[in-house]
Amino acid sequence: MSDLTSLGAAAAAPAGAVPAAGVDPALASFIYTEARLADEARYSEWEALWDDDAKYWVPMHPDHDPKVNVSYIYDNRRRIRSRVAQLNSGNRHSQTPPSVLRRLITNLEVVAQDADTTTVAGNFVVYEYRFDLTVWAGRYEYRIRARGGDLKLAAKTVHLVNAGGPVSTMSFLI
Amino acid sequence: MTELDTSAQVGKVDVAALVEPDRVHGSVYTSQEVYDQEMDRIFRNGWVFVAHDSEVPEPGDYVTRRIAGEPWIVVRGKDGEVRVLANRCTHRGNRLCNADAGNSSSFRCPYHGWTFSNDGHLTGVPMRDGYGSSFHAVRDAMGLAPASAVDSYGGFVFASLNPPAITLREHLGRSTVALDRLLALSPTGELNLRAGWMKHDMRCNWKMVMENNVDGYHALFTHASVYDAVKPAKVSHVPSKVEVYVRDLGNGHSEIDYAKEYSRLDEEFIWFGRIRREKLPNYVAAMEEARGVEDTHRAFVVGPPHTLIFPNLFLAEMNIMTVEPLGPGRAVAYTTPALVPGADEVNEKTLRRTEGAMGPAGFLIADDGEIGARNQLGLAAGSPEWVVLRRGEETDITDETGIVNHDKSAETPQRGWWKHWSQVLTGTTTAPDA
Numbered sequence: 001m002s003d004l005t006s007l008g009a010a011a012a013a014p015a016g017a018v019p020a021a022g023v024d025p026a027l028a029s030f031i032y033t034e035a036r037l038a039d040e041a042r043y044s045e046w047e048a049l050w051d052d053d054a055k056y057w058v059p060m061h062p063d064h065d066p067k068v069n070v071s072y073i074y075d076n077r078r079r080i081r082s083r084v085a086q087l088n089s090g091n092r093h094s095q096t097p098p099s100v101l102r103r104l105i106t107n108l109e110v111v112a113q114d115a116d117t118t119t120v121a122g123n124f125v126v127y128e129y130r131f132d133l134t135v136w137a138g139r140y141e142y143r144i145r146a147r148g149g150d151l152k153l154a155a156k157t158v159h160l161v162n163a164g165g166p167v168s169t170m171s172f173l174i
Numbered sequence: 175m176t177e178l179d180t181s182a183q184v185g186k187v188d189v190a191a192l193v194e195p196d197r198v199h200g201s202v203y204t205s206q207e208v209y210d211q212e213m214d215r216i217f218r219n220g221w222v223f224v225a226h227d228s229e230v231p232e233p234g235d236y237v238t239r240r241i242a243g244e245p246w247i248v249v250r251g252k253d254g255e256v257r258v259l260a261n262r263c264t265h266r267g268n269r270l271c272n273a274d275a276g277n278s279s280s281f282r283c284p285y286h287g288w289t290f291s292n293d294g295h296l297t298g299v300p301m302r303d304g305y306g307s308s309f310h311a312v313r314d315a316m317g318l319a320p321a322s323a324v325d326s327y328g329g330f331v332f333a334s335l336n337p338p339a340i341t342l343r344e345h346l347g348r349s350t351v352a353l354d355r356l357l358a359l360s361p362t363g364e365l366n367l368r369a370g371w372m373k374h375d376m377r378c379n380w381k382m383v384m385e386n387n388v389d390g391y392h393a394l395f396t397h398a399s400v401y402d403a404v405k406p407a408k409v410s411h412v413p414s415k416v417e418v419y420v421r422d423l424g425n426g427h428s429e430i431d432y433a434k435e436y437s438r439l440d441e442e443f444i445w446f447g448r449i450r451r452e453k454l455p456n457y458v459a460a461m462e463e464a465r466g467v468e469d470t471h472r473a474f475v476v477g478p479p480h481t482l483i484f485p486n487l488f489l490a491e492m493n494i495m496t497v498e499p500l501g502p503g504r505a506v507a508y509t510t511p512a513l514v515p516g517a518d519e520v521n522e523k524t525l526r527r528t529e530g531a532m533g534p535a536g537f538l539i540a541d542d543g544e545i546g547a548r549n550q551l552g553l554a555a556g557s558p559e560w561v562v563l564r565r566g567e568e569t570d571i572t573d574e575t576g577i578v579n580h581d582k583s584a585e586t587p588q589r590g591w592w593k594h595w596s597q598v599l600t601g602t603t604t605a606p607d608a
Contacts (some may be wrong), residue, residue, distance in 0.1 A: 070369040091399035094544035165373030171540035
């Protein structure tokens with residue numbers, strides 16, 4: 001899916017700069033794949049995108065510190081596996097049947113870069129149809145790592161615009 | 175209208191006819207009129223949990239809350255006293271304080287600038303010359319309306335908006351044993367509830383949220399996905415194999431009690447992922463220093479309570495949950511971890527356990543929310559009219575701790591809840607049960 005050399009030009013840019021040509025197509029493609037797998041409840045394929053040191057975080061406030069604040073989701077790799085196992089069980093009632101989901105991701109920017117990891121941020125809207133239509137919106141931040149010839153998701157942070165709550169049941173993959 | 179708007183109007187409701195010892199009428203969950211009576215009799219005229227001391231530790235600290243749809247400020251004055259004040263400017267009714275939490279010595283209305291000290295007194299009226307002498311005569315009485323009674327137990331602050339018929343201690347009755355059991359896990363006997371409240375929009379009646387918390391029957395089914403795919407239950411769900419009890423404590427309070435089973439096993443921290451005490455050296459040392467070796471061991475064995483305090487507080491082991499009713503078919507469940515001051519090595523684990531189990535994405539509560547929403551949908555069917563609560567009624571035993579059943583799947587807690595609910599709504603509450 002990815003070509004390590006395609007990250008070279010972006011890596012050479014000053015920290016925080018957005019390449020004129022936009023986000024590397026391989027990174028954008030990875031982000032859209034992650035979104036589609038989540039939308040389509042392809043849980044195990046989605047899980048396979050994560051790196052071993054994964055952090056999947058949905059805070060209640062952007063300034064919160066997981067050491068002292070509770071988050072809606074603060075999954076390490078092991079808990080991601082459990083989350084997916086629960087969804088795959090067929091008895092995760094709040095996702096049985098799975099919500100119908102489609103999400104839009106836009107305004108992608110590279111916000112940080114080091115040797116093997118690129119941090120990309122963008123805005124999102126998720127349309128969830130369950131009992132009725134629920135609209136979720138916010139900002140995604142992805143840390144995407146080039147590993148071997150592959151890209152892996154090292155971290156995904158979801159800053160919901162309504163993080164202050166109340167928040168509806170959110171057992172789908174946001 | 176969406177599919178979930180299922181509130182039914184039932185005309186003039188005779189609440190006394192809706193509750194029998196072993197069944198309740200479905201309209202208790204769907205009727206707007208029943209709901210209005212609940213807000214009046216339970217939430218405006220009885221003791222309700224409003225906040226925890228640790229949320230407002232310093233003078234000027236405040237949090238804002240809603241009780242029965244009304245906005246209130248819970249604020250600590252410079253005298254150290256915690257007051258519960260109506261969050262409404264006494265001039266033209268503007269909501270005065272619009273933050274969730276903060277620190278302020280006064281509240282200034284953004285509309286016309288009226289200012290109130292944080293003990294409720296009206297201290298400033300801009301362009302006061304525009305008012306005549308008749309206003310100045312009543313000005314002193316135009317402070318923020320306080321709740322009639324505020325009292326606390328173990329840091330948990332309760333209020334009664336109108337004058338209560340009984341004291342807080344009378345209301346809490348036997349549930350203080352559960353509060354003490356939670357506090358026994360803190361070396362100082364204090365808790366920290368400052369990690370933030372998850373606010374979970376529940377599309378069901380507020381009573382379903384609360385009743386379900388002490389329902390020992392649903393776990394194997396509602397939460398099958400956790401036990402099958404993630405981790406086995408901490409102790410067996412088969413009643414004959416375990417010493418797990420459900421208990422109606424009186425006054426609408428109830429619990430699922432694992433203490434005897436944990437004591438029989440004499441194993442510490444079964445309730446905390448079976449963590450070994452060696453992993454919590456500073457906490458163990460602080461506990462033993464404060465409470466001695468034996469009491470510390472016992473606290474670590476029996477663990478925290480799983481106890482519902484009528485009407486809106488649930489001691490969810492190492493979490494605290496409260497519920498805000500928003501109409502017959504809607505409620506917000508608020509959840510925060512019960513942290514132990516100074517015990518960082520425990521608290522970080524508690525935070526992760528809270529996220530795992532509780533809130534809108536929690537492995538447990540997300541599914542409880544879904545089941546609650548479907549319950550609300552099911553109750554839209556008018557027939558059968560009744561909800562059945564007969565499980566274990568022939569095996570209930572009354573002892574000094576309440577009405578107890580040695581099968582945690584018995585509906586003993588629900589029967590206790592509804593008995594008290596009916597007494598409160600019909601004004602037939604007699605002497606407190608304990």
